[in-house]
Amino acid sequence: MAAALELDAVDKTFATGVQALAGASFAVQSREFVALLGPSGCGKSTVLRLVAGLDAPSRGAVRVAEASLSYVFQEPTLMPWADVFDNVWLPLRIGGLSRAEARARVATRLDAVGLTGFEHAFPAELSGGMKMRASIARALVTQPSLLLMDEPFGALDEITRGRLNDDLLSWWQANQLTVLFVTHSVLEAVYLSQRVLVMSARPGCVAAEIVIDAPYPRSPAWRTSVHYAQNARAVSEALEAASVDQVR
Amino acid sequence: MSIAARLRDYGLPLAAFVGVIALWEAVVRVNGIAQYILPAPSRVLSTLIENFGSLATAWWFTIKITFGALLLAAVGGVLLAAAFALSRTVERALFPFAIVLQVTPIVAIAPLILIYVDSTTAALLICAWIVAFFPILSNTVIGLRAADPNLRDLFHLYRATPWQRLRLLLVPSALPYFIAGLKISGGLALIGAVVAEFTAGAAGRETGLASRILEASFRTEIPKMYAALVLVSLTGVAIFLVFNVLSRWLLGRWHATERRDLE
Amino acid sequence: MKTIRWLSALMLTAVCSMSVAQTAPLQKVVFATNWKAQAAHGGFYQSLVDGTYRKFGLDVTIVPGGPQVNNRPLLPAGRIDFLMTGNLLHSFDNVKNGVPTIAVAAIFQKDPQSLIAHPGQGYEKFEALKNAPIALIAKDGQFSWWQWLKVQHGFRDEQLKPYNYNLGPFLANKKAVQQGYSVAEPIYVEKQGGFKPVVHLLADHGFSTYSTLIEARVGTVRDKPELVQRFVDASILGWVNYLYGNRKAANALMRKENPEMTEEELEASVALIRAQGVVDSGEALERGIGAMNRARIRDFYDKMVQAGLYNPGEVDLSKVVATQFVNRRVGIDLKERLAAK
Numbered sequence: 031m032a033a034a035l036e037l038d039a040v041d042k043t044f045a046t047g048v049q050a051l052a053g054a055s056f057a058v059q060s061r062e063f064v065a066l067l068g069p070s071g072c073g074k075s076t077v078l079r080l081v082a083g084l085d086a087p088s089r090g091a092v093r094v095a096e097a098s099l100s101y102v103f104q105e106p107t108l109m110p111w112a113d114v115f116d117n118v119w120l121p122l123r124i125g126g127l128s129r130a131e132a133r134a135r136v137a138t139r140l141d142a143v144g145l146t147g148f149e150h151a152f153p154a155e156l157s158g159g160m161k162m163r164a165s166i167a168r169a170l171v172t173q174p175s176l177l178l179m180d181e182p183f184g185a186l187d188e189i190t191r192g193r194l195n196d197d198l199l200s201w202w203q204a205n206q207l208t209v210l211f212v213t214h215s216v217l218e219a220v221y222l223s224q225r226v227l228v229m230s231a232r233p234g235c236v237a238a239e240i241v242i243d244a245p246y247p248r249s250p251a252w253r254t255s256v257h258y259a260q261n262a263r264a265v266s267e268a269l270e271a272a273s274v275d276q277v278r
Numbered sequence: 279m280s281i282a283a284r285l286r287d288y289g290l291p292l293a294a295f296v297g298v299i300a301l302w303e304a305v306v307r308v309n310g311i312a313q314y315i316l317p318a319p320s321r322v323l324s325t326l327i328e329n330f331g332s333l334a335t336a337w338w339f340t341i342k343i344t345f346g347a348l349l350l351a352a353v354g355g356v357l358l359a360a361a362f363a364l365s366r367t368v369e370r371a372l373f374p375f376a377i378v379l380q381v382t383p384i385v386a387i388a389p390l391i392l393i394y395v396d397s398t399t400a401a402l403l404i405c406a407w408i409v410a411f412f413p414i415l416s417n418t419v420i421g422l423r424a425a426d427p428n429l430r431d432l433f434h435l436y437r438a439t440p441w442q443r444l445r446l447l448l449v450p451s452a453l454p455y456f457i458a459g460l461k462i463s464g465g466l467a468l469i470g471a472v473v474a475e476f477t478a479g480a481a482g483r484e485t486g487l488a489s490r491i492l493e494a495s496f497r498t499e500i501p502k503m504y505a506a507l508v509l510v511s512l513t514g515v516a517i518f519l520v521f522n523v524l525s526r527w528l529l530g531r532w533h534a535t536e537r538r539d540l541e
Numbered sequence: 542m543k544t545i546r547w548l549s550a551l552m553l554t555a556v557c558s559m560s561v562a563q564t565a566p567l568q569k570v571v572f573a574t575n576w577k578a579q580a581a582h583g584g585f586y587q588s589l590v591d592g593t594y595r596k597f598g599l600d601v602t603i604v605p606g607g608p609q610v611n612n613r614p615l616l617p618a619g620r621i622d623f624l625m626t627g628n629l630l631h632s633f634d635n636v637k638n639g640v641p642t643i644a645v646a647a648i649f650q651k652d653p654q655s656l657i658a659h660p661g662q663g664y665e666k667f668e669a670l671k672n673a674p675i676a677l678i679a680k681d682g683q684f685s686w687w688q689w690l691k692v693q694h695g696f697r698d699e700q701l702k703p704y705n706y707n708l709g710p711f712l713a714n715k716k717a718v719q720q721g722y723s724v725a726e727p728i729y730v731e732k733q734g735g736f737k738p739v740v741h742l743l744a745d746h747g748f749s750t751y752s753t754l755i756e757a758r759v760g761t762v763r764d765k766p767e768l769v770q771r772f773v774d775a776s777i778l779g780w781v782n783y784l785y786g787n788r789k790a791a792n793a794l795m796r797k798e799n800p801e802m803t804e805e806e807l808e809a810s811v812a813l814i815r816a817q818g819v820v821d822s823g824e825a826l827e828r829g830i831g832a833m834n835r836a837r838i839r840d841f842y843d844k845m846v847q848a849g850l851y852n853p854g855e856v857d858l859s860k861v862v863a864t865q866f867v868n869r870r871v872g873i874d875l876k877e878r879l880a881a882k
Contacts (some may be wrong), residue, residue, distance in 0.1 A: 074286060077430075082430050082431075082435060083435070084434065084435070099435075100435075101431070101432065101435055103428045103431075103432075107426060107428040107432060108430055109429065109446075109447075109450065109533045110533070111450040111453070111532050111533075112450075119430075120436070121436045123446070124433070124436045124437070124438045124442055124446070125436070136476050152532045153532070154531070154532050200347070312617070312641075313639070314614075314617050314618075314639070314640045315617065315618055316834065332820055338573050344698045389705040389707065392702075392703060392705065393705075393707065393709055393710055398702065398703065453850045470668060477609070477705075478703055478705065489680075492680050492684075493614075493615065493680075493683075493684040495611055496611065496613070496680065496681055496684050496685070497631075497638070497684060498614065498617070498631075498634055499634075499638055500614070
């Protein structure tokens with residue numbers, strides 16, 4: 031299988047002089063669920079933005095083979111003046127679909143994320159978890175093949191986060207997505223992904239790669255197993271090592 | 279809304295207002311103050327009713343100038359704000375002029391404008407416009423820039439056209455700021471219209487409340503001055519209420535400034 | 542012996558009373574005018590500056606008016622003691638509205654209120670003015686004699702444009718007419734515009750009011766008549782001295798109060814005041830400056846009723862003026878002495 035996306039010795043320096051990435055290289059295969067883990071400021075979000083095309087590398091190449099991608103931000107990033115339906119409809123609307131034409135697809139997506147009945151609610155009236163679900167529904171309504179997620183559950187409480195973790199995994203499987211998931215939580219990275227890419231401190235590069243060898247579907251019960259703990263420990267140690275190594 | 283909340287919201291200001299009026303009437307009566315020094319509210323009211331015919335025509339003229347100027351200020355302010363938001367160069371070039379317009383006292387400009395402009399009504403409109411224009415411009419510029427950067431990225435990712443971006447992102451983002459500017463400008467337009475007419479004077483048929491006030495002052499008809507002033511105040515209150523309702527209608531469900539459940 | 546004793550007693554009393562008069566505190570009086578200092582106010586500034594007011598036991602402060610200033614409400618409110626008003630319409634209005642003020646002297650026998658126009662534009666005849674496309678009239682006039690011009694002489698509101706005491710619009714438009722004092726504006730127009738304007742006095746066409754009247758509160762007239770008399774007399778003498786005597790100091794004071802005024806403008810204005818008989822003409826020649834005649838006031842009122850400014854009987858004419866302070870030939874002999882010099 032050709033790589034769905036690939037970073038090849040990418041450097042990124044911003045106009046402010048900050049060098050976010052130095053020699054970052056990795057590949058993600060089609061339909062993989064890969065987590066990008068690292069300390070604050072290591073350039074994880076920058077990697078995502080480069081993949082999405084919102085920014086360009088200063089050196090090196092970013093290759094994306096997937097046809098369509100969607101981006102989920104840290105904040106739900108919903109339009110506060112529009113209701114849930116209009117928010118989810120937005121990408122289709124920009125693409126030229128009328129409200130009537132998009133109705134079925136939006137309804138299906140909302141159902142998939144569990145927001146049926148909230149079509150006419152406004153974001154201000156929703157809880158944090160529900161807003162994030164709406165954001166994901168919007169991301170999925172275009173039926174992308176690549177899903178980029180930037181610490182989407184960071185602001186939520188543990189129970190909601192747990193539920194969304196499981197829901198995300200089922201959406202991944204159901205829609206045959208490739209997912210690149212940025213997080214700073216070791217536990218979350220281990221629970222969700224097939225591979226964890228550990229980034230070093232700034233300027234960032236991929237310092238280590240840990241394969242999580244556990245079958246899907248993963249259940250909350252697995253979280254308390256020894257296997258999980260071992261994986262988590264391995265990833266933690268890699269993260270420690272990567273964070274210490276700041277000399278470039 | 280609960281009864282208590284309604285009482286608090288409407289009852290309290292009304293009670294305070296009635297109280298002040300009653301006090302005023304009492305003070306005048308008890309001290310036997312002459313009507314040409316401080317007329318009692320009852321006198322002002324009777325004068326208002328007696329002269330309602332001529333006062334009403336003047337009132338309508340002032341309202342026309344106020345809302346005409348406000349409309350022009352809104353249109354001009356939004357268009358210019360859009361230009362500023364699109365091009366920093368344009369903004370840097372024109373912003374100093376906008377500031378100059380804002381700080382120059384209308385009392386000084388009004389007679390000058392009257393020299394250059396033939397129609398008195400046009401001159402008054404221009405004066406009121408100058409006063410009302412800046413808050414709308416400045417607030418809308420901020421509003422257009424206030425769009426969530428993540429949403430901006432999303433629109434970029436979805437490959438939205440500039441027109442789509444304007445319609446679906448920038449305009450709704452700017453709306454609360456524009457409304458805030460409009461609320462400020464509403465009152466200012468009224469002040470501008472009245473002050474301009476005061477200093478520049480209006481002529482003959484095209485006269486508003488300021489001319490009535492002046493005329494009453496020159497003819498020592500003090501209760502009539504007060505009656506005209508009452509109408510000016512009523513207009514100001516009406517403008518305030520209208521824009522409050524407008525704001526609630528447009529922003530009610532979603533903007534922090536209008537959400538009642540946050541109280 | 543007895544004569545000498547009597548004479549010295551008399552002299553002693555005279556000296557004592559004189560010194561008493563000198564050392565008795567002056568009464569403070571505030572007099573508000575209706576414009577910035579100009580020759581048309583000259584007599585008052587004269588008495589201020591040459592000590593006449595002091596001699597009459599008055600410490601007078603003159604408060605000028607101006608384009609944006611309206612001193613009129615200050616009189617009934619008690620903030621000033623005397624007020625200069627431009628015509629009888631103000632007095633009629635006050636009486637009609639129950640405002641307790643009354644006129645006690647009429648310094649101008651003729652109202653210098655005029656309409657001026659460019660020469661050679663067909664405005665040489667008064668009747669042509671009503672067809673002027675633009676008539677620049679200030680707020681005060683708008684609400685008073687303009688109404689009379691509309692009814693009596695066919696002027697229309699469509700012509701009216703607000704006049705802001707700036708000659709610019711008039712000078713720029715040859716077809717425009719504007720208001721002015723016949724003893725003032727023509728001088729400024731000639732200076733700024735380089736031409737002599739056509740001047741039409743409203744007084745020549747039926748606007749027969751007195752002008753530059755001295756108004757006082759009814760209460761002052763009733764309770765302090767000698768104060769009123771002293772102020773009126775001193776003011777009349779001031780006008781005699783200003784018009785016929787040495788007015789340099791008065792002019793200097795007026796120029797200080799109104800820096801835009803020049804000596805030549807003041808002198809030119811005085812010349813016009815004398816030539817046009819604004820102050821010292823008609824009954825004033827016989828009865829002294831400030832003379833007032835009730836019949837003439839009644840006649841003027843009837844004219845204004847005809848013009849629709851008032852309803853018949855709406856104004857109690859007995860309350861408009863108090864004539865007891867004038868018509869006493871004050872200043873006549875002073876004038877003769879000055880003329881003899």
